[in-house]
Amino acid sequence: MMEEGAERRLELRVWIRLLDCAKLVEKQLRRNFQDQFDTTLPRFDVLAALDRAPDGLTMGEISRALLVSNGNVTSIVRQLSEQGIIDSRPDPNDRRAAIVSMTAQGREYFKTLADAHSRWVHEALSCFPADHQAHLLTLLDQLKTSIRAQ
Numbered sequence: 001m002m003e004e005g006a007e008r009r010l011e012l013r014v015w016i017r018l019l020d021c022a023k024l025v026e027k028q029l030r031r032n033f034q035d036q037f038d039t040t041l042p043r044f045d046v047l048a049a050l051d052r053a054p055d056g057l058t059m060g061e062i063s064r065a066l067l068v069s070n071g072n073v074t075s076i077v078r079q080l081s082e083q084g085i086i087d088s089r090p091d092p093n094d095r096r097a098a099i100v101s102m103t104a105q106g107r108e109y110f111k112t113l114a115d116a117h118s119r120w121v122h123e124a125l126s127c128f129p130a131d132h133q134a135h136l137l138t139l140l141d142q143l144k145t146s147i148r149a150q
Helices: 004-037 041-051 059-066 070-082 104-125 130-148
Strands: 086-091 094-102
Touching: 004 041, 004 104, 041 059, 041 070, 041 086, 041 094, 041 104, 059 070, 059 094, 070 086, 094 104
Parallel strands: none
Antiparallel strands: 086 094
């Protein structure tokens, strides 16, 4: 068994390494979205959330899905709406809210972005063997479960 100080140092090292890996991939994704599509990763994230909800989402649901504030989502939704990529309609259950969904043009656009995103993630992780990825995924699933159980 590890002494408490050593265990805490290990936990911090694991946390920092997780962040470092995520930031490295995220930085490349951000650059690729900007360079190849003149868009941003947050816009892609909003579209990905809408893609998983074909009937649409309220602004609050988008915010919760992405773990960001309503203010951040409002700006992105406005920009995507101006481009004809998404639209909104009144929520029949709450007149104060709107349901946001992708347009046909938006679905085509998102498919293009999602295909590129998948390719970029593959490129970023392809040098790490598939069996290592599978093992890491299992460990990360276990970590997520243990964190949620606290």
